[in-house]
Amino acid sequence: xxxxxxxxxxxxxxxxxxxxxxxxxxxxxxxxxxxLAISYFGFAPRGETGFGGFDVTIVSLASLVTYLVPIIxxxxxxxxxxxxxxxxxxxxxxxxxxxxxxxxxGKFLGLSFSIITSTVVGFGxxxxxxxxxxxxxxxxxxxxxxxxxxxxxxxxxxxxxxxSVMVGERSRAIGLVIFFWFFFVLIFDLxxxxxxxxxEGKISSSIITALLYANPADLFRLLNLxxxxxxxxxxxxATVTKGKAFTQPFLYAGMLFWVLWPLAAGYTIxxxxxx
Amino acid sequence: MAEEIINVKDVTKNYGGVEAVKGISFSIKxxxxxxxxxxxxxxxxxxxxxxxxxVRPSSGTISVMGSDVSExxxxxxxxHTGYLPENIAFYDHLTGLETLTFYASIKGADRSEIADLxxxxxxxxxxxxxxxxxxxxxxxxxxxxxxxxxxPQILFLDEPTTGLDPEGIGAFYKILNDVxxxxxxxxxxxxxxxEIQDRVDRLGIxxxxxxxxxxxxxxLRTDLGLSPVLRLTVKGNTEGLQGVALKAGGDIQSFEDxxxxxxxxxxxxxxxxxxxMKEDDAITDLELLDPSLEDVFMGYASGGEV
Numbered sequence: 001x002x003x004x005x006x007x008x009x010x011x012x013x014x015x016x017x018x019x020x021x022x023x024x025x026x027x028x029x030x031x032x033x034x035x036l037a038i039s040y041f042g043f044a045p046r047g048e049t050g051f052g053g054f055d056v057t058i059v060s061l062a063s064l065v066t067y068l069v070p071i072i073x074x075x076x077x078x079x080x081x082x083x084x085x086x087x088x089x090x091x092x093x094x095x096x097x098x099x100x101x102x103x104x105x106g107k108f109l110g111l112s113f114s115i116i117t118s119t120v121v122g123f124g125x126x127x128x129x130x131x132x133x134x135x136x137x138x139x140x141x142x143x144x145x146x147x148x149x150x151x152x153x154x155x156x157x158x159x160x161x162x163x164s165v166m167v168g169e170r171s172r173a174i175g176l177v178i179f180f181w182f183f184f185v186l187i188f189d190l191x192x193x194x195x196x197x198x199x200e201g202k203i204s205s206s207i208i209t210a211l212l213y214a215n216p217a218d219l220f221r222l223l224n225l226x227x228x229x230x231x232x233x234x235x236x237x238a239t240v241t242k243g244k245a246f247t248q249p250f251l252y253a254g255m256l257f258w259v260l261w262p263l264a265a266g267y268t269i270x271x272x273x274x275x
Numbered sequence: 276m277a278e279e280i281i282n283v284k285d286v287t288k289n290y291g292g293v294e295a296v297k298g299i300s301f302s303i304k305x306x307x308x309x310x311x312x313x314x315x316x317x318x319x320x321x322x323x324x325x326x327x328x329x330v331r332p333s334s335g336t337i338s339v340m341g342s343d344v345s346e347x348x349x350x351x352x353x354x355h356t357g358y359l360p361e362n363i364a365f366y367d368h369l370t371g372l373e374t375l376t377f378y379a380s381i382k383g384a385d386r387s388e389i390a391d392l393x394x395x396x397x398x399x400x401x402x403x404x405x406x407x408x409x410x411x412x413x414x415x416x417x418x419x420x421x422x423x424x425x426x427p428q429i430l431f432l433d434e435p436t437t438g439l440d441p442e443g444i445g446a447f448y449k450i451l452n453d454v455x456x457x458x459x460x461x462x463x464x465x466x467x468x469x470e471i472q473d474r475v476d477r478l479g480i481x482x483x484x485x486x487x488x489x490x491x492x493x494x495l496r497t498d499l500g501l502s503p504v505l506r507l508t509v510k511g512n513t514e515g516l517q518g519v520a521l522k523a524g525g526d527i528q529s530f531e532d533x534x535x536x537x538x539x540x541x542x543x544x545x546x547x548x549x550x551x552m553k554e555d556d557a558i559t560d561l562e563l564l565d566p567s568l569e570d571v572f573m574g575y576a577s578g579g580e581v
Contacts, residue, residue, distance in 0.1 A: 017366075095358040
């Protein structure tokens with residue numbers, strides 16, 4: 001039997017903590033400034049400045065968010081269990097009438113709420129200003145952009161929680177954070193391109209699809225670059241991303257899967273972990 | 276006879292081939308203050324963690340309040356126990372009051388208990404301050420306060436006085452006495468026998484993963500056959516003296532630099548003394564050393580057998 005009140009007790013404590021140590025404020029500010037700067041300087045290569053519309057903003061913003069949000073989420077969550085284990089607060093709470101599942105879920109929900117709040121506030125405030133300056137064209141796409149950015153954050157938070165139960169020391173968790181970020185955000189696409197080049201493109205499209213689904217950062221890119229028709233053509237994505245697998249519902253389902261499986265794997269490890 | 280609240284039977288624990296606990300059995304009665312004592316690395320902490328359900332025994336059974344906890348701890352049992360870990364740590368950014376409020380909601384305790392416990396442990400004045408700035412003594416008090424949330428029936432205290440000054444230790448046991456009067460069973464560990472021997476009802480000595488002895492301090496003294504030692508300062512030849520002592524039932528422990536140590540097994544003390552007094556020419560000084568449990572314990576601690 002799972003107790004929702006115990007889960008929320010832990011979640012509220014985690015969320016309050018991110019508010020109190022100004023994590024939420026700092027991340028909101030970073031995201032808002034980033035969105036505004038990109039919108040304002042979006043036309044700089046053409047020698048102009050001034051707020052651009054949502055469509056232009058999303059394209060440049062999405063590629064930066066792919067780098068930034070994963071590392072923000074990983075650093076938020078990587079020490080939530082291993083930190084308490086090293087700090088010796090974990091033993092105590094586990095002797096209390098709360099199950100490991102309740103503790104784990106509570107932590108995930110509390111930290112999720114921190115990510116959701118700062119993403120909505122940061123990109124929301126920036127969105128309002130952009131809408132006031134350049135009109136609300138493509139506002140719908142921007143809202144979906146925020147949603148996908150949240151899912152990107154949550155999927156890497158899930159990975160962070162998994163890291164947090166995999167290792168016994170904080171220092172090793174930091175190592176894994178760097179590895180995961182490097183792998184999913186930087187290396188993965190290089191390997192993918194390498195594969196395409198070395199096989200001279202003769203690789204089946206279902207393998208490419210599967211590989212793209214194997215990386216939440218790629219799903220995020222696809223969601224935001226492929227959703228806007230003009231961009232799709234410009235990036236040459238149109239040919240690669242044909243088919244059902246690249247429709248929004250499937251891509252969102254893919255991201256959701258990336259939120260859930262590391263969480264499930266993390267809990268399975270946590271359940272067996274001796275503290 | 277009071278009912279047993281904790282029963283440990285043939286419990287072992289292996290860590291990757293290393294036997295940390297090698298078959299321990301004992302029981303703790305309701306309402307008693309039970310001390311588990313042993314040198315560092317004796318298996319004390321492992322045993323304690325098994326009692327708390329943090330570590331599962333490799334074999335054997337542990338029952339707490341009548342339910343088997345070797346596999347899983349039920350919420351019911353957890354709700355009725357309190358735990359103070361060694362060198363307790365808190366979330367440093369929370370205040371004392373927030374810490375207790377958080378733990379109270381996890382343990383399902385009524386918030387009204389908090390003020391009471393802050394009072395009992397004497398940290399009401401610091402309740403609004405962040406725990407990160409607490410002294411060692413105040414942390415220990417806050418730790419005790421959280422362990423007492425939701426009126427536990429059993430308290431587990433792991434090395435509760437480590438790092439406290441003598442005054443702090445005295446104050447800590449004074450609080451423990453109040454707690455004990457409420458009918459709470461207390462299990463505590465220590466590696467300083469002197470500190471707990473006059474305070475516990477019974478104790479178990481752990482060494483090298485085994486329970487070496489258990490019982491009240493008085494029982495232990497008797498069981499272990501601790502004998503007083505006579506320390507004589509002598510001059511000249513002691514062969515005669517030694518012969519007399521041996522004849523009277525004494526046991527020569529050592530002779531060095533004019534100091535002769537004679538063990539007197541229980542009951543033989545006066546006889547040995549009387550016999551020796553007849554040879555008083557050779558003796559310039561005499562002292563009777565009463566053995567302390569500490570000596571026995573130190574014997575265990577250094578790996579020796581008694």
